[in-house]
Amino acid sequence: MKIVVLMIHLTLTMSYVLQSSLSVAQTSKDHFIQGLLKTNSGQDEQAIPFFNKAIEFKPDYLEAYMMRGSTYMRLGDAMNAIIDFDKALQLDPEMIKAYNYRGFCYIERKDLKRAVADFSKVISLKPDYPNAYESRGYALSLLGKHAEALNDFNKAIEMNPAFHEAYHHRAWSKLALSDTASAIADFLQAIELDGFNAVYHDDLGYTYSQIKDFKEALKYLNKAIKLDPFLAVAFLHRAQLRIETGKPKQSCKDLTAAAELNNSEAKDLLAVYCMEEEVETEETKPDEKSK
Numbered sequence: 001m002k003i004v005v006l007m008i009h010l011t012l013t014m015s016y017v018l019q020s021s022l023s024v025a026q027t028s029k030d031h032f033i034q035g036l037l038k039t040n041s042g043q044d045e046q047a048i049p050f051f052n053k054a055i056e057f058k059p060d061y062l063e064a065y066m067m068r069g070s071t072y073m074r075l076g077d078a079m080n081a082i083i084d085f086d087k088a089l090q091l092d093p094e095m096i097k098a099y100n101y102r103g104f105c106y107i108e109r110k111d112l113k114r115a116v117a118d119f120s121k122v123i124s125l126k127p128d129y130p131n132a133y134e135s136r137g138y139a140l141s142l143l144g145k146h147a148e149a150l151n152d153f154n155k156a157i158e159m160n161p162a163f164h165e166a167y168h169h170r171a172w173s174k175l176a177l178s179d180t181a182s183a184i185a186d187f188l189q190a191i192e193l194d195g196f197n198a199v200y201h202d203d204l205g206y207t208y209s210q211i212k213d214f215k216e217a218l219k220y221l222n223k224a225i226k227l228d229p230f231l232a233v234a235f236l237h238r239a240q241l242r243i244e245t246g247k248p249k250q251s252c253k254d255l256t257a258a259a260e261l262n263n264s265e266a267k268d269l270l271a272v273y274c275m276e277e278e279v280e281t282e283e284t285k286p287d288e289k290s291k
Helices: 002-040 044-057 062-074 080-090 096-108 113-126 128-141 147-159 163-176 180-193 199-210 212-227 233-242 249-258 265-275
Strands: none
Touching: 002 044, 002 062, 002 096, 002 128, 002 265, 044 062, 062 080, 080 128, 096 113, 096 128, 128 147, 128 163, 147 163, 163 180, 180 199, 180 265, 199 212, 199 233, 233 249, 233 265, 249 265
């Protein structure tokens, strides 16, 4: 009789443990899914508590660490993102995406040597991944190692000839190495591959300004502003072009636009070149009918 009772007790205990484990697993998955739904609808801040709960119920939930880390990235919280990617890599030391994302977080925090190390790890795990070469090249260029960066950009472009970001970043490294003609060719190639990128047009316009080709500079700066009327630096560069060509008063409207978009350099130039009464807005223009 005692043996029968003991067997029944053990069976009930095992059943309870099994049900509890399934309940915990289901609960963690439920919270994870709710977090995913929030991120998919653009509600990143609201997603974090769900990922927190998923991890609370399942501390080794690799996917939850990855999703919470990438959500922190979008929210601009690089430090917490790094902590989550660190944990993900403890659980899976060969998770390429974790190294890749953490590399970008290190760039955000200006920890460039660690960024280079992470992108190098991605390359060692997946040597046929052009994005990792491009990313490492970018980090190297920020370190001022432009010759090394060029090697990575070249490799990325060799693997993916339509990689417009690689052409764009390679152009800046070429400029740093005083290869202006080749840099312009890269900017043009980036624009050919992605003609709607206002930054590419602005960078090319700025480069033409630096070599005193003001006609080409103005063409590309105008295009940049047309593509993105909120690109403050393009207004600043066009204003600087007009100042350089002896038309400081014509720069005032652009300086005002850039300053209103919180460009500090434009605010300084505005004080130098544009008296308040000279900055004529649409509201202050004389009414033609009243003349």
